[in-house]
Amino acid sequence: MPTIKSSAELRNNYNEISRFCHNYSEPVFITKNGKGDLAVMSIEAYEEMNNLFELYGLIKEGMDDIANSNTRRFSEAISSIRSSRNR
Known part of the structure; x- marks a missing residue:
């Protein structure tokens, strides 16, 4: 199941989301105003x-x-x- 976070969560919990991306090597989908906006993943x-x-x-x-x-x-x-x- 994909991990979905809001843009506010990305702004407020960047380190937590970054740690998740590095630990699980999968993208986190970021929503803006309730709609999909970005996919964030580690460089690796x-x-x-x-x-x-x-x-x-x-x-x-x-x-x-x-x-x-x-x-x-x-x-x-x-x-x-x-x-x-x-x-």
Whole structure:
């Protein structure tokens, strides 16, 4: 279940909310006038999420290559890597 706090709670209890974000590595949703306004998370959680997005992007590129038959045999790829290392 998501953690939801008001903007007043963020202003008045910043340290408590910051501690929560660092301890649980999940965002706290901040409301303003009863409506969702922000998602606050620790830098570590943000970087981890960004790293996952980058990984998912690379996996998608690979899946697209497979779908478009843009592949080569494993032995050819290894030979190419070995020859580029020996230059």
